[in-house]
Amino acid sequence: MSDPRILVVGASGFLGRTICEAGRECIPASRSGQGHLQMDLTDFNQVQRVMEETRPGWVIHAAAMTSVDGCEREPDVARRIHVEGTQNLVRACEKTGSSLIALSTNYVFDGTAGPYGEDDTPHPLNVYGQTKLEAEQITLQAGCLGIVVRTAVLYGYHPLCRPNFVTWAAGALAQEDEIRVVTDEWANPTQVNELAVFILDLCETDFEGVVHFAGKDYLSRFEMVEHICACFHLDPGLVTPITSAELGQDAERPLGAGLQIDRAHRICQPSLQSFEASLRQLVQTIGDPKRFLGH
Numbered sequence: 633m634s635d636p637r638i639l640v641v642g643a644s645g646f647l648g649r650t651i652c653e654a655g656r657e658c659i660p661a662s663r664s665g666q667g668h669l670q671m672d673l674t675d676f677n678q679v680q681r682v683m684e685e686t687r688p689g690w691v692i693h694a695a696a697m698t699s700v701d702g703c704e705r706e707p708d709v710a711r712r713i714h715v716e717g718t719q720n721l722v723r724a725c726e727k728t729g730s731s732l733i734a735l736s737t738n739y740v741f742d743g744t745a746g747p748y749g750e751d752d753t754p755h756p757l758n759v760y761g762q763t764k765l766e767a768e769q770i771t772l773q774a775g776c777l778g779i780v781v782r783t784a785v786l787y788g789y790h791p792l793c794r795p796n797f798v799t800w801a802a803g804a805l806a807q808e809d810e811i812r813v814v815t816d817e818w819a820n821p822t823q824v825n826e827l828a829v830f831i832l833d834l835c836e837t838d839f840e841g842v843v844h845f846a847g848k849d850y851l852s853r854f855e856m857v858e859h860i861c862a863c864f865h866l867d868p869g870l871v872t873p874i875t876s877a878e879l880g881q882d883a884e885r886p887l888g889a890g891l892q893i894d895r896a897h898r899i900c901q902p903s904l905q906s907f908e909a910s911l912r913q914l915v916q917t918i919g920d921p922k923r924f925l926g927h
């Protein structure tokens with residue numbers, strides 16, 4: 633029987649909120665502390681205090697600087713949050729004997745040979761991927777049980793969270809904005825609720841190490857938007873296909889960086905919907921995609 637106390641770090645984020653609302657009792661902690669315990673990962677004393685007060689059986693580390701271009705522009709901040717922050721959490725977990733699940737990303741790979749398995753060699757192209765990889769290594773070398781869950785392109789809807797790729801595209805097209813979308817970046821979009829359930833199910837297993845969890849469809853960003861247009865009845869004529877090089881973002885992206893998910897299936901047998909079925913469910917929940925605007 634697993635320890636029921638699960639501390640969620642980064643509980644104000646998209647995944648953190650979704651985990652906290654997934655039906656298991658969780659203790660939410662976030663940087664601002666608004667409505668949660670306050671835990672800024674970069675402040676070791678604060679991390680240690682929360683860990684000693686709560687003494688969780690499991691810690692789910694869903695905090696990150698998720699702006700990939702922001703990490704490129706501010707590498708010191710990215711390093712402080714991802715590397716030093718994870719180090720702080722690991723030190724505290726070691727003291728309380730808590731097990732740690734740390735979220736990571738398909739951006740630890742260079743995208744030349746995806747979809748990737750867990751045992752493939754990482755080679756990050758940008759600061760986000762590099763600092764997340766260092767956080768993975770800290771987690772896996774910890775003196776407590778450590779699990780790294782790599783995922784990709786989270787989507788879904790939470791009214792309190794910033795836009796994700798699906799809500800951004802659907803919201804923009806719903807107000808008839810023209811958008812440019814890359815045709816040469818591939819990944820498996822991941823439904824955030826399915827990921828949350830998988831992570832909570834992991835707390836019931838004795839798995840240790842790295843596991844990939846992502847959606848079962850491997851699509852280019854452009855193909856994702858084609859599905860979004862079809863499901864939300866939006867005008868595909870507003871979408872201009874371009875290459876990543878033409879888009880010219882600050883951080884280089886891995887192009888073919890999907891994730892193989894066989895190990896996740898062996899550990900927890902998750903039931904996954906197709907991207908299209910999941911979008912259709914989102915249409916039923918949300919109705920008008922203009923509701924995505926501002927989120």
Ligand SMILES: NC(=O)c1ccc[n+]([C@@H]2O[C@H](COP(=O)([O-])OP(=O)(O)OC[C@H]3O[C@@H](n4cnc5c(N)ncnc54)[C@H](OP(=O)(O)O)[C@@H]3O)[C@@H](O)[C@H]2O)c1
Nearest residue numbers: 642644645646647663672673695696698735737783785786
């Ligand atoms: N989103 C994706 O497409 C994607 C893809 C692959 C992997 N991932 C990984 O999945 C995890 C969850 O991502 P997400 O989309 O849920 O991210 P998110 O919505 O951007 O949330 C990130 C959370 O981290 C918190 N945070 C940042 N710095 C912190 C600090 N110093 N101390 C404590 N909390 C801090 C933020 O708090 P504030 O609210 O205070 O800013 C925010 O709540 C991350 O590890 C991310 O790298 C995400």
